[in-house]
Amino acid sequence: MSAIAVNGISKNFGEIQAVKPMSFSVKEGELFGLIGPDGAGKTTLIKILVTVLKPDSGFATIDHHDVVKDYHYIRNIIGYMPGKFALYQDLSIEENMKFFADVFGTKLEDNLELMGDIYKQIEPFKKRRAGQLSGGMKQKLALCCALIHRPKILILDEPTTGVDAVSRKEFWNMLQHIRTQGISILVSTPYMDEAAKCDRIALMQDGSIIALDTPQAIRDSFTYPIFGIRGANNYHLIEKMKSFPHLRSIYPSGEFAHLVMNQEITLQEIEDFAAKSGEKLIESKLIKADIEDCFIEMMQHG
Amino acid sequence: MRTIIHLVKKEFLQILRSKLMLRVMTVLPTMQLIVLSFAANYDVKHLKVYMIDLDLSPSSRLIATTLEGSKFFDFQGYTFSQKQAFDALDKDKADIVIEIPRDFEKNLVKENHAEVQILINAINNQKSGLANGYMQAILNEVNKNIRGEWIGFNPDQTISQIDVVPVNWYNPTLDYPTLMVPGVLAELLSLITILLTALNIVKEKEIGTLEQINVTPVTKFQFTMGKLLPFWVIGHIIFWTGLSAGRIIFGIPILGSLWLLEGFLSIYLFVVLGIGLFISNLAETQQQAMFVAFFFIMAFILLCGLFTPVENMPQWAQWLNVVNPIYYFVEVNRLVLIKGSGFKIIAPIMGGMVFYAVAINSLAIWRYRKTT
Structure with a gap:
């Protein structure tokens, strides 16, 4: 069964073909990586999948629901972490988390187990405003907020960009932990060395997928x-x-x-x-x- | 409904956290209201007068002393040279030059007719219009007195003519704060609420939080209400603080029902907030929102009738006022506060506002859907 299925999705911005017609699928419980340099079309593709952008052609489903028609269902079951830090900088860690918990109609306490170590690391600073956190901490907070409603599918756009090497490593360990909880993950990154941490990857270039396989199979080829x-x-x-x-x-x-x-x-x-x-x-x-x-x-x- | 409450709570948390925003919303409007209502005064006093007196007769001196005695004029002095008087006009040392020709008194006695010339600096047409009016009134007065003296009777009894004595209803002393406070308050309230809403939503767009919110079950309607309601409450705080200040400091009259005013305000705020919402859909950055908002607000304020009577405007400008919310609010404020008008008088305007509020908010929400 596939958690995400993409069928001939494409998107143009004027003359620019940001995403050329492409197809792939992400299996349930899989950690899938979209790997490619800036401008490869990763963010555009992700925005289509998280229902904030409409594709020009093709269709995609998340948890067997169409991203255009059933956007309301999808918004309830995905956790999304945009490439740019998008939480309220003038609210504290605690207030941000409480707000998103409220919006999803859940309680912070219910999903602490899922967040595990991630929340423990930022908990000592929970009274601090999000705007005053370091890059690594912001990223952990954003991940916590994306997980707050125990999503079925987690979609992360370049979560490790602008984060130091140690935090990046930590972050990938957290993703592994989250995956063991049965959550499918789609993650994009420009860092090729992170590809090895994924179950399967799609290499992207100029709006197209140029290779799609396990990291090992791609290296063997x-x-x-x-x-x-x-x-x-x-x-x-x-x-x-x-x-x-x-x-x-x-x-x-x-x-x-x-x-x-x-x-x-x-x-x-x-x-x-x-x-x-x-x-x-x-x-x-x-x-x-x-x-x-x-x-x-x-x-x-x- | 629960979601909307959460959104409103979050909004208040953010607003109360920002000390600057709190001041912008409370202290600034009150200060502006006080300062502007004191300063924006159309009374023209202390007009500087030069006199070219070529006659040097008792009659011309009577004109001079009357001018000197008037609170509207500052008598600058006599001169015999026209050139000197024109120089004074040029250098802004005089607003008016009055020239009494030679044989002024003689002509007045002999021919029962004499002329004086008045030169008025008309850079500011409002000021010059008033100066002209005052001067005419003074010359009439002098005219009456002189004739009375010649004929030898008490002027008030002898000359039978129709005197027009105007009585200013609703504002008998033509008190300017009474006129200005309701108007300025309407303007400030509209300005602040339009700007706050527009900027607040565009800010969420700019820093990306809107994208995060979009990927939650929060619907457009809930999001919009979550934005409008906090500013609706803040609009109330601004208005009632301002009105209290006006009452305490200027003693403006409150003749009508405050409940009626509150009812109108509640509807009115949805109109201006809807305009702010609409602007936020047009703009991508706070800077753009600011410019678009200023474009509308400037037009609204200049056309609203506070500075120039709407009746004096060309027909097309009066038509523009149909969509000018500030025009209606200034009107209603004055009707209720100064004139004490009741619901029956206000009802048509109120109905229009309900229609306006529904229309602009629908337009804004519809546009909002299209852009995502």
Whole structure:
């Protein structure tokens, strides 16, 4: 059974095709990731699913209800966390939560178990106004408010954008916890490294889905040899290595440069070529492609 | 219904939390009401007069002393040179120049007819109109006295003519605060409520909270009522505070029924709040809302009849007033407070307001649906 089903949904803003006709589904109890850079159409798609935007074509259902016709039902059973912090900054944590509980006709106490650790972390500050909270705390508060009515399906738009690395990790752990409570989750993120935490992901680019599978299957589909190399100056190294024969692509990734080849090659050959070009390699190793490598491959050669 | 109560509670929580908003809603209007009602006074006093007296006769001196004795004029002095008098007009040292020609008295006696020339600075037409009127009255007075003296009788008894003595009903002393307070109060109330509603809703749009609310079971109607009701209550607080201030400070008369006024106010507030709501649907940012609101409010205030009588306006402007809520409120305020009009007189306007309130709010809610 699918918690969310999308069938040929598209949306244009004037000349711009924000979402090209696309279809996919999210299974019940699944943690599904929409992964893609800014402008890929993630937010537009999410706004259609949470019933605040009408699609130009196609149809979508959430919990087997149409997002256009049955919007009232859907608004009762989804928890939505917009990309931009959208709670009342001049109300305290407690007041915000109480307000949303009231609006959904439920009580804060009834769902504390679901929120578990998340609420415990912000509880000591419950008298503080939302506007005075740190980014990470705001995000936890927003998640609490989205969960307050025990939704069947949780939809989060870039929840980790602008949050530090530790908080991001914590946040994904919370999502895992929420999923164990039987809530299906659709989450969008521009961070490729977060893809591995999802059960399945859709890679999005320019309003289209370019790949849809489990993170592992997507990584396995990458068949070219890929190396991580590091020199004294990666920028110069990349420039020099661009003339390497049989090179498929080379680009920076963290403190390494990733080198993708069209055919098998030894580490020795890479080191030799670098030395000949006057660049000394500090480190070089054969690596396994991650989601970002897959995404770049699809963008450049897909 | 429960949802609406929760929304209203939340709104009050936010309003009471902001100290600035509280002041904007209570202290500012009261202060403005007091200051504006004192300042906005159409009485023209202390008009500066220069006199070119080429006659130097007892009659011309009588004119001078009468002018000097009047509270409407500040007598600046005599001159024999026209140039000097015109300079005074140019440099704003004089509002009026009165020229008594040579042989003024002689002509008056001989030919029973004499002329004086009056030059009035007409930059401000209201002021010049009044100056002209006052001057005419004074010259008539002088004329009467002079003739009386020549003929040798008491002027009041001898000359039989029809004297028009106006009596100002409902405001016998033409007390300006009595006229102004109800009007200014109507304006301030409308201004504040339109702006507050428009800005408040657009603010929710701007910071994204509206999107979050949209993805809850809260319906458009509930959301709208949750916004209108708090400002409806605040509108009442502003009005009754202002009226009490007017009563205590200016002693404005309250002849009609306050319950009637309250009834009208309750309907009226839905009209202005509906206008604010409508504006909030047109605007995406608070800045846009502010400009659109000012556009309407300026037009409403200038046309409402407080500063220029509506009857003097061209026909098209009078038609525009049909949709001007402030015009009706100023009217009703004055009718009830100063004239003591009862329900029968107010009823047609009240009926119009009910229609207006329903129309503007329906329009606003309908438009609201379309945009999402």
